Amino acid sequence: MVQGYNQGEGIDYGETFTPVARIGASRILIAFAAHMEMKLYQMDVKSAFLNGYLKDEVYVMQPPSFESEEFSNHVLKLDKAFYGLKQATRVWYERLSNFLLENSFRRGKVDNTLFLKSKGEHLLIVQVYVDGIIFGATHNDLCNECSKMMRSEFEMSIMGELNLFLGLQIKQTSNDAMIHQQKYVKELLKRFGMNSTKPIDTPISPLTRSVMDDGSPSVKEKSYRGMIGSLLYLIASRPDIVFSVGLCARFQTKPKESHLKAVKRIFRYLKHTPDLALWYPRGSNLNLVAYADADYAGFLVDRKSTFGMAHFLGPCLVSWATKKQHSVVMSIVEAEYVAAASCYARLLWIRQQLKDFCVDTRDAFLSFVIIQVLLIFSKTHVNIKEQNILTFDITF
Numbered sequence: 001m002v003q004g005y006n007q008g009e010g011i012d013y014g015e016t017f018t019p020v021a022r023i024g025a026s027r028i029l030i031a032f033a034a035h036m037e038m039k040l041y042q043m044d045v046k047s048a049f050l051n052g053y054l055k056d057e058v059y060v061m062q063p064p065s066f067e068s069e070e071f072s073n074h075v076l077k078l079d080k081a082f083y084g085l086k087q088a089t090r091v092w093y094e095r096l097s098n099f100l101l102e103n104s105f106r107r108g109k110v111d112n113t114l115f116l117k118s119k120g121e122h123l124l125i126v127q128v129y130v131d132g133i134i135f136g137a138t139h140n141d142l143c144n145e146c147s148k149m150m151r152s153e154f155e156m157s158i159m160g161e162l163n164l165f166l167g168l169q170i171k172q173t174s175n176d177a178m179i180h181q182q183k184y185v186k187e188l189l190k191r192f193g194m195n196s197t198k199p200i201d202t203p204i205s206p207l208t209r210s211v212m213d214d215g216s217p218s219v220k221e222k223s224y225r226g227m228i229g230s231l232l233y234l235i236a237s238r239p240d241i242v243f244s245v246g247l248c249a250r251f252q253t254k255p256k257e258s259h260l261k262a263v264k265r266i267f268r269y270l271k272h273t274p275d276l277a278l279w280y281p282r283g284s285n286l287n288l289v290a291y292a293d294a295d296y297a298g299f300l301v302d303r304k305s306t307f308g309m310a311h312f313l314g315p316c317l318v319s320w321a322t323k324k325q326h327s328v329v330m331s332i333v334e335a336e337y338v339a340a341a342s343c344y345a346r347l348l349w350i351r352q353q354l355k356d357f358c359v360d361t362r363d364a365f366l367s368f369v370i371i372q373v374l375l376i377f378s379k380t381h382v383n384i385k386e387q388n389i390l391t392f393d394i395t396f
């Protein structure tokens with residue numbers, strides 16, 4: 001491993017899971033902080049993996065230029081975790097979580113990367129993503145206490161107001177918080193040579209009918225997949241392109257010129273709208289509302305349906321998705337129920353997150369509205385346009 005080799009199969013080789021925070025969980029935290037008018041901060045732990053304690057016996061070869069002349073045929077036994085070791089992420093999480101639990105924190109019930117500490121009426125929240133940590137509190141003294149506690153145990157590299165997390169740019173003001181990826185959009189346009197193209201105001205044409213092979217010439221898979229992969233990361237803050245990117249992502253094997261044209265249209269749309277952001281106003285309510293919709297056998301290749309969903313905390317959009325269903329349904333009602341089940345599962349997860357934040361959502365409701373999938377996400381922001389065909393509510 002020191003010499004750049006991969007770890008061979010052996011003891012504890014497959015048990016390397018370590019929890020990391022969902023991006024959706026971070027959006028929920030930012031929305032909750034905006035509601036509570038909290039300021040969020042961030043910290044990074046220096047050489048985080050080197051802080052983990054190994055429970056297994058792990059040996060490595062002597063690194064080049066550091067071989068022992070007396071024991072040239074010996075190997076080294078690791079006392080601590082090492083970068084490149086498969087157990088490194090797990091033992092680091094165990095070290096950090098045990099430290100927090102020993103300091104009166106409690107772990108979230110559904111999110112193992114969420115840690116909370118109550119002190120009277122005030123609440124301290126810590127969200128962990130490997131070595132990146134977000135924290136905030138309803139009182140500044142708790143934030144200072146958390147900062148001192150972490151510094152006493154670990155060496156920190158960055159501490160300050162939250163402004164960049166997992167590539168997401170976060171702007172906090174006295175009135176609101178915003179999440180965007182403006183810098184990333186500009187980098188994408190430059191990387192794929194789309195700076196000089198003509199902008200367009202929609203990411204996909206309503207008349208688009210994508211098929212596997214429409215007779216157009218083939219394009220390079222590597223280039224096409226690179227564009228799709230870059231766009232898939234962008235949908236973390238851009239719900240307006242999630243459907244069009246998902247549709248184009250289905251043709252990464254043997255892509256055609258027509259598919260590449262559809263992807264380039266998304267880039268032209270990004271050039272037209274580089275400054276869009278998710279807006280989370282401060283002091284807003286936390287009414288939990290979800291919308292779901294599905295088409296019927298809309299994908300021309302295999303005739304499977306596509307469903308979309310969006311979840312709001314008051315005016316704050318915190319979760320969204322569009323996916324192709326796994327099986328072919330026999331009716332539009334069945335397609336809608338599959339969409340409703342997926343939407344409801346995500347809603348229950350969000351509701352439990354809010355319970356960990358001590359937020360009661362008994363008055364929240366789930367509203368399913370039969371609308372066209374493309375209307376779930378408008379060209380500028382999420383805008384659910386209800387069409388009074390069928391509506392029903394489920395109250396907790």
